[in-house]
Amino acid sequence: MTHVLIIDDEPQIRRFLTICLGSQGYQLLEAEDARQGLQQAALHQPDLVIMDLGLPDMDGQLLLQQMREFYKGPVIVLSVRNGEKDKVLALDNGANDYVEKPFGANELLARIRSVLRTFGDVAVPPTGYDDGYLRVDLLDRRVSLAGEDLHLSKKEFELLRSLIAHPGRIVTQQQLLKEIWGPHHTHDTHYLRIFIGRLRSKLGDDPTAPRHIETESGVGYRFIGQAD
Incomplete structure (x- = not known):
């Protein structure tokens, strides 16, 4: 149907x-x-x-x-x-x-x-994430951590949304830069490092023992939680 x-x-x-x-x-x-x-x-x-x-x-x-x-x-x-x-x-x-x-x-x-x-073979993307600690509602653009609302900037939220949309898969630096900053910024990897750092800090995610965002050195980032 x-x-x-x-x-x-x-x-x-x-x-x-x-x-x-x-x-x-x-x-x-x-x-x-x-x-x-x-x-x-x-x-x-x-x-x-x-x-x-x-x-x-x-x-x-x-x-x-x-x-x-x-x-x-x-x-x-x-x-x-x-x-x-x-x-x-x-x-x-x-x-x-x-x-x-x-x-x-x-x-x-x-x-x-x-x-x-x-569009016969289009895969349905996730609409949110909830592991009991981090909750992300992609429809209402709301994020909470341990039950407390978390304020993310527009670009921080877009980064998180892009990673959640590809759970368990590497999203390359160039892909993230093109999607969030535009096609003229695909080499500005320092933007990405700064905003990933801010996002991790707000999520309380330790880059040496990540719970949510994992770095693939020189390639990109992977969301390691299981999206809804």
Whole structure:
């Protein structure tokens, strides 16, 4: 069964999509605003997300950015916005396709089949980590240590998120630098050493006997805990 999450504040659109996609054998999940959409995406990890940009509690472009921090499946934007700028921004923010409202059912179904074929082997990434001591909620961007909330800077959190997303695997220095600082900083390894040091200090992680972050000298870093 293929699960599709619909994020749209218009009940008639959700109802139409439920009927249209349900008739083709898809299992539907619904959210009427961005907050519900993020929760549903994190909880159910659907095979596909179809979302509007004009949501009541958050602009869809920001929703795309936040969802792409943990959701790696395909996303189709379904929006009345027809300007090139909106389309380009949505694609840059992680959308895989963009369909304008009003739309034809057959065209939408064809686009759905296309993106699902492309993403048929996508692995579902973890949405958090909890070992009873360190707890990381990647959806709400919250970190706690021994029950106490821990403040991380934006880049410290992004480092931790990237490592948790690949539990037990080495994430290279270049990969982390490109992802967090950008493609022009892939040789600035001193940035990485400084921020890894700060992150370890806040987590109380001893680099000589690591509990969470292990160094592969000259190569990169590995998160050695088991993610949720």
